[in-house]
Amino acid sequence: MSTTTTDVPHRKREVIEEAVIRFCGDSGDGMQITGTQFTNTVALHGNDLATFPDYPAEIRAPAGTLPGVSGYQVRFSSRDVYTPGDAVDALIAMNPAALKVNLPDLKPNGILIANVDSFTETELRKAQMASNPLQDHSLDGYRLFPVELNRLTRAALKELGMDAKSMDRCKNFFALGMCYWLYNRSMDATLRWIDDKFKKNHVLAQANRLALQAGYSYCEATEAFQTSYEIPAAKLAPGVYRNISGNAALALGFVAASQKAGIPLYLGSYPITPASEILQELSGYKEFGVITFQAEDEIAAITSAIGASYAGALAITTTSGPGMALKTEALGLAVMVELPLVVCNIQRGGPSTGLPTKTEQADLLQALFGRNSEAPIPVLAPASSGDCFWIAIEACRISLKHMLPVIVLSDGYLANGSEPWRVPQLSELPDFPVRFETKAEGFHPYKRDPDTLARAWAVPGTPGLEHRIGGLEKQDVTGNVSYEPLNHEHMVRLRAEKVELIANDIPAAVPEGDDCGDLLVVSWGSTHGPVAAAVKAQRTKGRTIGHLHLRYLNPLPKNVAEVLKRYKTILVPEMNMGQLSLWLRAKCLVETQQLNKIQGKPFKQSEIERKIEEVLS
């Protein structure tokens, strides 16, 4: 980290605890790249952080329009961070549409850097603005820094002989350079990234470098900014860290699981937002023997995975809500044939095609019940982007040990968002070596382990173990097709018990905060962050509040009902119409209060705090 800020008189460097910065612009403005770069840099500096990328659904809506606005928010701190921040300290708006959409989230007196060159009559009209906010005093409540990003970027790149449009496309790096100055961050990581990413295009690499450095220098040289900010590194537990997104963490978790299990990893998948990255990541890990199959459709994705499992691989299939719906029948087959299979649903706004790039957690009931007949399936959900790694491993461990399909419910916010993640030592990963059946004598396909009720895994190619499995009801032990009434009831109950027995294999529920008292806030999935932050804040006001976060939704940890009963009131905030609430009421016979937000955005800490106050008043 280089320069001093003492060159310009009256300049100061303020040390603050945290900052929330949001880059926003048209889809073509490179806001995701800018945000990701800034995130990586602050991560490397040692800040704890949380991100919230907010993409539009279309690949490219008409330039400059409101539906085309893309944003990336990152909150970085010298303390623990649970959410990307309710409101923004610094907003970088590349065009009028982005300003219009994002201004409501900027704190009063917040920093607003706006690209003057894009506030033309045409662009203002596209953003449905009657007058130019940079001139009509509507922004007087903020610290406005109008910057001619296009002109300044072109000036910085004029020696390179590029056309105007290409030069303009580098203005996001100019803005990034400005932010590095503003928050006293080193440009090194981004410079390294530019060199690598554009190694085949030297002109573009040079252009981006120059733009980045020019942005930094601009703040350094001009009197526009009197203050820069320093957010010291957070006290994270000792270890090696990297920034990771949820989807990338899932992919790593699956590779780790296959190594621990000692069998090859197979992924059958079909591209769908926001899950496609998992297929893309895993397709690049061939040195680990990973087989990835981009199937012709969602159903071939899961059925090929079931075939792969039958043949002895650790089989995974990944998708989002609509794909989960297509996989329903095959999920039932997986339940019937009692083979391991991990099914990931990266939830998004629905129903139907819904809001592909917006987050939601409304597929819980689908995961619990969405099959014909009684077909119970265990359900797990990661709490954060980094937790996706651990949940992936745990889902595989449970699936392999208990010989049944397992559903993992992540969501778009975790999948695309990122946070610092401590890289574990190999010794921290659980061991679960797989043992295939080899003994022909006394073999029956549906003979079971007495503790788990799991049947043996007898793979094709093993002499003497020839047998048939399928979707028809089976006689227990022999595995022959049977329609016998008592056998059917026995098998239905057995399949249910197999899932219930997993509760012996998972940790008890332990609430954070007060372990009994006025209020228990229960969360699952990505609502962990805002709930943890809200409960922490509310407890300082002298209230007895607990926070129970569930990673295991089915079966629930054995003591959940008992924990719930220790509190006067239970509040369940979730990004759906009350699905966990319904499940807890049914399983634990308790009353619950609901806080439901179904807007395609994560909860704000303030929204949960407000509800807590309302409930406790």
Place this chain on the structure above:
Amino acid sequence: MTTAALPPYTKKDFQTDQEVRWCPGCGDYAILSAVQTVFAEAGIPRENFVVVSGIGCSSRFPYYTNTFGFHSIHGRAPAVASGIKMVRPDLEVWVATGDGDSLSIGGNHTIHMLRRNVGIKVLMFNNRIYGLTKGQYSPTSELGKVTKTTPFGTADRPFNPISLAIGSEATFVARSVDVFQQHMKETLKKAVAHRGSAYIEVLQNCNIFNDGAWDEVREKDARSEHAVLLEHGKPLIFGKNRDKGIRLNGFELEVVQLGNGITEKDLLVHDEKDPRPAYAFLLAHMELRPGFPTPIGVLRAWDDVPRYEDVVASQIQEVQAKKGKGDLMKLLRSGDIWEVKN
């Protein structure tokens, strides 16, 4: 897989103890018998066979073959089988399916499996009806056929399965008939020898719901006015008295009467290795034209296309040869990392 001597299998080794539940007189019995014999003589360890099926009378097949078997869901057998093949390219994977399972709900998986040339042998029992669900029409039922769901006749033209297979770039396409035991066994043997995808349509009689659908072509040894036996390298001759032939005239096929100056030398000689789909399509579409016979036999058999599962496996091998087998710690620590010390 070891090269130890195989036990001398007989058909009995491939029979299960399960009571066969097809209707008496069903064409499936004959197909089962042929398959069991061919599997026994294939020179492949029994444990390496996997029979995957979907839903339908056809799909009860795995229960009656003493191999690893998977009775999966309607239409999805090619996908399940593809997953098996990618993980274990060394296994001999067969799919038993029907006209509904393969060409209606399973159409998509069928064409993609063939396009990919996954080394799976598909045995499609075509009885031109839905038998298990008791008599609805299928994608191979004739136009205008009256069935339980089409009391005024079907409104749609049927698929020609071998044409669809060729259109999907299948590398082995064949047709046999349930009562042609010897011909079926020979065709199945050729399919065993073929490494890539094989699509074998068996004209099968459902004596309960669509009896007589194939009577025209079922004469012994295909000595019929309505069937022509395809043999690689031999001229196309047919008829009860083997007195008719197929000749190429420009871009069209024509039926000619032998004699009066027309000899075998004028006739089209069957070439199952012809890489041009046009030839195979001409043959496949013959039966739609009045006076033309239905082709029976191997239409196409070429193994020059790599199997999908082998390409997948070789990509992994190449990467491992270059990078070595993956190091998990290195992978977890990849990207920009930093260390927090006490």
